[in-house]
Every structure is written in structure tokens, then in C-alpha cells.
Amino acid sequence: MTSSTSTQPSARPVSDAQRLLEEGLASVREALTGLRFGSVSITVHEGRVVQIDVTEKRRLVGS
Numbered sequence: 618m619t620s621s622t623s624t625q626p627s628a629r630p631v632s633d634a635q636r637l638l639e640e641g642l643a644s645v646r647e648a649l650t651g652l653r654f655g656s657v658s659i660t661v662h663e664g665r666v667v668q669i670d671v672t673e674k675r676r677l678v679g680s
Contacts, residue, residue: 634664641666 631639641659648657648669654676660668 637665644669 644666645657645659648671652671652673655671655673658670658672659666660670
């Protein structure tokens with residue numbers, strides 16, 4: 618009985634650009650989580666997300 622090893626990778630290798638894109642998208646998703654009212658500003662330098670600013674608006678109920 619001969620053993621054979623598979624030469625096919627189980628997943629495609631991910632390029633650095635694709636990995637950075639996925640990390641940026643994950644950060645944006647995290648910033649949006651739980652945000653009900655407000656804005657998210659994304660700063661991109663050379664195709665990379667380098668800063669995410671979240672501004673949350675809260676309405677105060679008059680008493």
C-alpha cells in the first residue's frame with residue numbers, strides 16, 4: 618500500500634492586500650456594532666484603513 622500526499626492546498630493563499638481589506642472591513646463592522654444613531658468616518662491612506670472615527674448621537678428625554 619502506498620501513501621499519497623495531496624499537493625492541493627485546502628484554501629487559496631490570501632494576498633497581503635486582501636488580508637488588509639478584510640481586517641479593515643472587520644474594524645468597520647466592529648465600529649457599527651451597537652451604534653443606533655450617529656456616523657462612522659473612515660480614513661484611508663494608500664488603500665489601507667488607518668483610522669475609524671465613531672460619533673454617537675444620544676437623545677435626552679425631557680423630564
